[in-house]
Amino acid sequence: MALKFTLLFLPLLAHIVNSQQPTTFNIGKYGGKPNANIAEALSSAWKDACASMTPSTIVVPKGTFLLNQLKLVGPCKAPIELQVQGTIRAPLDYTQLPDKKAEWITINYVDHLTISGGGVFDGQGKDAWLKNDCGKNPNCVKLPLNLSFNFITNSTIHDVTTQDSKNFHVNVIGCKNVTFRHFTVSAPGYSINTDGLHIAKSEEIYVLDSVIKTGDDCISVGDGMKELHIENVTCGPGHGISVGSLGKGANEEDVTGIYVKNCTFIGTQNGIRVKTWPSAPATLKITGLHYEDIIMDNVDNPIVIDQEYCPWNQCSLDHPSLIKISEITIKNIIGTSASPVAVSFDCSKTVPCENVVIGDIDLTYSGKQGPITTKCSNIKPTFVGKQIPPICANAAAQSS
Template sequence: MASRFIVLFFALLAVNAHPPETFDIRNYGGKPDANIAKALSSAWKEACSATTPSTVVVPKGTFKLDQIKLVGPCKAPIKLQVQGTVKAPSDYTNLPNKNAEWITISYVDHLTIQGGGVFDGNGKKAWTKNDCGKNPKCAKLPINLSFNFITNSIIRDVTTKDSKNFHVNVLGCKNVTFQRFTVSAPGDSINTDGLHIAKSEYINVRDCVIKTGDDCISIGDGMKQLHIEKVTCGPGHGISVGSLGKGKTEEDVTGIYVKNCTFIGTQNGIRVKTWPSAPATLKITDLHYEDIIMDNVENPIIIDQEYCPWNQCKLDSPSLIQVSRMTVKNIKGTTKTPVAMTFACSKTKPCKNVEIGDIDLAYSGTKGPITTKCANINPTFVGKQNPPICAA
């Protein structure tokens, strides 16, 4: 036992002998109300080259940033300590690279972002141009934070505000946690998904508040093991798997867990959406939704395998995507519309192995009665169902 304490003592001495190096952007020419792209890039490069843990500091104050890419791999764990507000230009046409995101961080292992600061995308002017759903020639607007191939990392205690497009895009990442992370945008901001996560695995979203104009969290193809817990969503369009099926090479989605979440005044609560008349044949499996509060939500639960906005597809050919192994348990609260739940599964690939239990939803309007809609699904029921669901 004594030898273990001796080893621990010398280990602590070794850690204290090499405290994290600090790289403050002010030491690289970064000044409030000025573009800090060059200063932040220089601080990052030095920190990333350090052989011991390092911290890049953006201090309190408001700093302008036109656009930046922070790239690894780094030689040791690296922390980005954002204490102030980093603000994007309002005019996206003035960005150095109009086809890139605002802040891109790629190929970093053991990254920490924290500090209580704000990434302000300054997106109000751009939202009027964000009509990609209707206009295939729309302008490509930048995402606030793009994380590509990040591993073993945590993003906590910071805010992304008023992005011109999605707030956060997570691609090719593994073992990444968002904790006490805040998304802030008005409900009428267009296409401003809070977090879009795809082709990643073992992603955790915990104790977060997401207020935006589109999906609070959208889940793309290739997603494996996503755990969402204690997230408050609203305004927004809910937590959505999809839309999926439009691309022929899309990959399976498996292991989605949504627990102890609250939806306030959202368009949707939990949602799965797939395109009909689409070539993709991927599978969506192991979806688990438990212990969820719906507060005046328009569509608390919706499985929509006929997702076809703005008539961009044909409904005569059903979706080829299989939804299976899904549990929906302990969902309580109020629905803003009389149709509390919709399970519209594919005629060709009916939903299978679905278990629904302990649903207690009340209609807050006056155009009742409260109902549910079901197609191509034969679920198993556990506990009470209010309102009655499908054949129950």
């Protein structure tokens, strides 16, 4: 009887195991062809894959494909993977995008999403950068970003490249437990407003073992961010890893738990930076910023807290920032500064920076004129280990 039961059970077990193997949906079977717009084919493949009761993989094979605009929406009934092996290209002319929401590829409300394959999302942004005058024109045209992830959970984006976006490369909003690993951002240093990843109103986001080359912030952190871990990331060219800018909106949410570790900045405008707007109504708090084991290679401004951030004179300096910055650790930062001011802490008069610990700083000036120095206001750090150059000597800092 036991043998008979076993013989009956084995086929059932084999069926269960086989049913969990991902089902493949190749866009070629949906009419997707190289050098043609694959929006319809990719949408159809997504619809079928998302409805699958078992894990599924959508394949964009090797080759070059065009994509006008795409929105992929969940929730899906099982884990889903978008495997991009080839290159997907956006229109050269951003006005060809039928939906004017300034996003090229949007993915919303998906749990257990994977994007992989070694392929490239090419935004073809070189012509669009010439049209970007947002620094001077408040009514400027909003150019489309490459990839927008909204309300994505328990997901991984790995071994793919976003290239030459017309605007930000990646937007991450309202997401939880999402990992970017072996992720590449590629754009020249002169590309305007092309932040590598902008992450806000999210929780437990990981950016690991990645390379970001762009014309703006490699990673920018917006309001409402909790638990962001950035590790083993190489940044440059770019403007560094920035918390902010924050404070321009009255209803912005607190930022807490930002960890930057084992990262390298090469020829960037900034290294690690926090920036808040003065004369603004926002009163959010920025707490728990941790920077450790970082290499600065000829960086203009290696370490910056700027609470008078006011680009292109778009604000007034009459009133200090009301944003409280506290609980910061900066440890083991080595390398070279391209400017004589290696460290600049410009904190708010109204709410000075508090509980700042600085340890083992070793930065030398790569230029030829003047000694390396630091600038500090409204901050009294606690020091651990050596400080080269001496930091905040004019701020009556504490030592331990």
